Amino acid sequence: MKRDFEFTDGFPPSKPREVKGGIRARSRRGAFAQTWWARRWIAVLEGFELGGRLQRARSYARRGQVVSILIEKGRVDAVVQGSRPDPYLVKLEIRTLPAEEWRKLAATLNREARFAAQLLAGEMPADVEEAFRQSGLSLFPTQQSDLRTSCSCPDWSNPCKHIAAVYYLLGEEFDRDPFLIFRLRGLDRDELVLLLARAAATAPAPPERGRPPRRVPDPLPTEASAFWQGSELPADVLGEVEAPPVAAALLARLGTFPFWRGRQPLVEAITPVYHAASARALEVFLGETGR
Template identity: 50%
Template sequence: MARQQSGWFEPSRPIRVEGGIRVRNRRGSIGEQWWSRRFVDILERVCDSGRLSRGRSYARSGQVLDLEIGPGLVKARVQGSRRTPYRVTVGITAYGREQWHDLVGALAGQALHRAKLLAGEMPPEIEDVFRGCGLPLFPEQRGLEMDCSCPDWGFPCKHLSAVLYVLAEAFDDDPFLVLAWRGMARDALLDALRRNDDGAVDGGEVDGGGKPGLLDVADVPFAERIDDFYEPGASPARLSPPPGPSDGSEAPPDLLLRALDPPPVKARHIPLLDLLRPAYRSFTE
């Protein structure tokens, strides 16, 4: 019975939905990559463990209907026990043009970080780059502004918790969503990094210290280059990889391929860069 003689009510069950967002991990922790685990670790330090547990259950059963990530704001709908889904928002500070101007300049100044970002990877050292600019990559303990339309007095409620776990797994699939949440969309960032080592944001040049880009070579007419045509356009010193990081890791052998714009060339429907990468990697073996 839903109500007993003592007047105690059993907890209501959420209305089951079809087509909701289900997290893949059915047991244990949610989040597989370092950046999503970093986000989940922050949540589990500041949120009530009981509501987080119920939130995981909601996230695994597909109660989150949709998820929209924009600069500084995540919006979602969560189906609870009432017919009308609850509306959830999670906000953080989105960095402005001047702040991203500094961030892009700092990222472009690190050849290895730049190459990894252009390859779709999120280097762990990116947190240090943000910290060096005085800007946190992930929200601090009190850096989240959360709201849910449900009547639950607890904070965060299970609906908010479910959205936070779904958000963490979305970060798993696309690390650039972390940066988009902070105000810089993936395409805008990669375009700025591709233009040159100094980068640009919204048409404004980023000051990279006046150093020439790794791939910057003067465009000289062929008639003026006949005598030295086969000499390298850049000095060997500029093409040498920088000293490796303190953790002992080395620059990837396909660093130049990652830094170059991918050419619109395919062989048997395979992109040219995908064919060249194994050859570059074999050079180091």
């Protein structure tokens, strides 16, 4: 028979009070995070060696014991219902990066065009941490002093299971919206976009490779029918045509709903359609299809 009671160090067994409308984790078993950046966030928590508290925290997150979460620059405020009538207040504070450090990072990111393209499309580049390191920064907390946590519960351990439950839910939310990590570090999505645009505008122009040879236009046809019907266009009139580097980029820039609990995110569901449409358009353009 399964016991529905939990033990808190130094306190008698207690059963958390049921919460209606709490934030339930999407993960019902196994790992909480899916993307590499969310896994990195969870790894910080699990690096604290909390032992059995992690299991109880996962249970809290999956039962919906977290009533609310508010994410602001440099801090997270949450309400978690425990075994007592009054819920506990949880606070996480993370060191934000000064404006000068963000400008330095934006210049580093703009050296790689794909970084800006992926970030603007709502994706986290796989090696973005390397760009942070090149700027002498870190995207995630690297030591316990970078992250200060507190809870109004009587448990002396820090982080306690209530803090850890919030941590797990944040990891799931980072899966859906990586820009929340930047917000915690002190920069909103719109501010990051503006910073990248400014860095691109002030970046030194690439060295000139020399002007292409001047192309002399063909003379006008002398026959009236050829003049009015036109002649065949050059093969390279539209330049190089290829699929966009990031699918559904404009849709991703619209952002996402906070703590969305749909079965599948819209961008994730529609991205295969964008890939298929791009491939089909290229086939038609290049004449590789009979239809």
